[in-house]
Amino acid sequence: MSVASSHNHDSLQKNTTERYFEDKLVAQNYAIYRPPYPDSVFIASVNFLNSNATNEANKFPFAVDVGCGTGHQSTVPLAKYFDSVLGVDISKEQISEAEKSKHPENVNFKVSAGESLPVEDETVSLLQAATAAHWMNLDKFYKEADRVLTPGGVIALFSYSSGFQTLDHHHSAEINAILEEMEDRPYKRGFYAAGNCKLKRRYTDNCFLIPYTDTVRLNNIPQPVTATVEGFLGFYSNQSPFRRMKEAEPDLTAKWMEDVTTRLLNTLETTGMSSEFTYNLEVHMLLGRKPHQPK
Template sequence: MGTRYFAGKLVAQNYAIYRPSYPDSVFALCIDFLKNGISNEANKFPLAVDVGCGTGHQSTVPLAKYFDSVLGVDIGEKQIAEAKKSKHPENVAFQVSAGEALPVENETVSLLQVAAAAHWMDIVQFYKEADRVLTPGGVVALFSYASAPETSNHPKSAEIDPILKEIANRPEERGCFVSGNYMVRRRYADECFQIPYADKTRIDNIIHPITNTVEDYIKFCKTLSPIRKMEEAEPDLTKQWMEDATARLLNALETTDMSSKFTYNLEVHMLLGRKPH
């Protein structure tokens, strides 16, 4: 995991507050796929590892009810520091580590999960590491949010959605997209992402509705690496544009209150693969 867009302390704190978690259905799909390949009479599987865990609440903690132990790893020391400070179940632990060199023994991991981080990794080396740590029948799962959000059944969707799309696309227009961002836009369809196991599947169009305030939505957007890169490259221009986009979003919502709430959908795509027995 050589790319460190989320290493700073303030970034980690904002990440913990404003990044949305994934829907329960995503984790249920991982567990269902795992159960189809491993007979398990106990209530829980032994160990899951969440790679690129960030501050933990988005993708690590939801695994706690399915496993005896869950380890969240991230290359960012500040991210792990925030994760350790957060309230989490006793069977969840966090550790600084790259996803390409995990601090676990051979064939001990039932589920190796990567949420919105695989596009920052050496994916070839990661798949080699996955094969080392996964138990026979163990599952590797990659997923991420893909497209610009859209509002959910809002009477002003025709006015709101183009603004949400503009916020999502502006960094690309300003030359602030890198290869990882394009990989996400392509929904991990690149050949390098295809899991090197025969038993694998792809799941698209998992819709996750999120209700948020305008203020929290804008702060969520500011945790995204392309917008952060744009802020670094053009601070004054980006500040002016973001303020203008926020004002137009409020106007479309027919409010001046930043605490006003609206519901938008994020779309999740998944890749699942099983290590042969």
Template sequence: MHLVSNEVIKFPFAVDVGCGTGHQSTVPLAKYFDSVLGVDISEEQIAEANKSKHPENVNFKVAAGEALPVENETVSLLQAAAAAHWMDLAQFYKEADRVLTPGGVVTLYCNAGPAQALNHPKSTEVDPILKEIYERPLERGFCPPANDLVRRRYTDECFQIPYSDKTRIDNIPHPITNTVEGYVKFCKTLSSFRKMEQAEPDLTEQWIEDATSRLLNALETTDMSSELVVYFQVHMLLGRKPHQPK
């Protein structure tokens, strides 16, 4: 993005891999690109994304990051938000090199560790409960192997972008404004939580009800629609495709 006289000059085309319903990582790109495509292997997620209200320059398709439905050298930005650890990265990087324009950028980013209620007057009481909700599936042994890659913050060799022009940024504070209800629902969508819920449905239901009650008490409210701003620490890898052939 370039700023000229406070006017945003857009880049042509961005692709968001593992977009889910599109709200968190795809739609925010609409302001900076003429066209944005969100892809996900889940038909249900894409159906929800297409039903939701979104800008006209944003579209969604069912597709994998290793086989993108776009033409060669057409993508200015290819991003994978909290999705790279589920992919065949060697194939993904081949696909990235195919679709990126010369000078185009590929970026992978994800959060690691529990959310925190920074700058909240009750953060001392709230943060331990947020940590418990995040770590409970791990403690119960229900985290998929891919989650180990996340906890290592994408430092494994397989994540390293195969371009010489690349960088890494750690500990980016990423605030998300939600409600208590919305945050709990978000946690329930995590793969580790779903595995735990499938294996121990009654125990999980009892525990999450108790944890939610304690979270409300810590926030000194009984209203599930109360605003809750949480911060994640994000790590990001970026690489630029060479302007000239390798």
């Protein structure tokens, strides 16, 4: 990996306390550009929860979404499966945006770290973290999960992959080469923090192993996203590695972004930032069930 002269990759790796999503503009862009997850992800969690349920209920009492962001991506979709849903995030700005958003009455939001949740013991049926687990202290999180989960309750950790692939375009190969360049640039220039590297490895590090015997890993869940060119670039440029790169190398990054945007538009055979195209993000998912009996 090459390293930008003004940035040190090792220091990024060691900085586990930096908060990447506190900025108000970042939170607003998160709400605008971050794509929601496919229903299949939430159905997988509920099906796993149902597969060993001790009752015949089709709806469970309480779910908590850790690192909920602005809410629409992963918290609100749980509302139809649970009587009550709580979204928590360590960022006050993210929670502020979530509270302002349109959401069902059974969904609430609070500022909280995932390692210290504002809920009672053994009250949570589903504890999920969507594209958030790689920022947490997982040893502490798993201890907290064991405290709050009901017997038979489920942990669900999932995230989209770090790569983009176009779907059904006659210039897919050329477009994908540009998208791969965009994905690789912050990594190759040394702007990936430890959490970003864990995400890039798709939660295969041992630290992600859920400490229960009943666990499942699901790979390559399709997450097709149709977005305008502007929307895609907004999503891309709001990710933390790009923001670090832009901050450290503003002129170089601006020039490169202008060039890569022009090439992307040309390859898509359009001049309009409002033109749409479809790309795919694959979701990887870890599920684990707390035992019904004490360990």
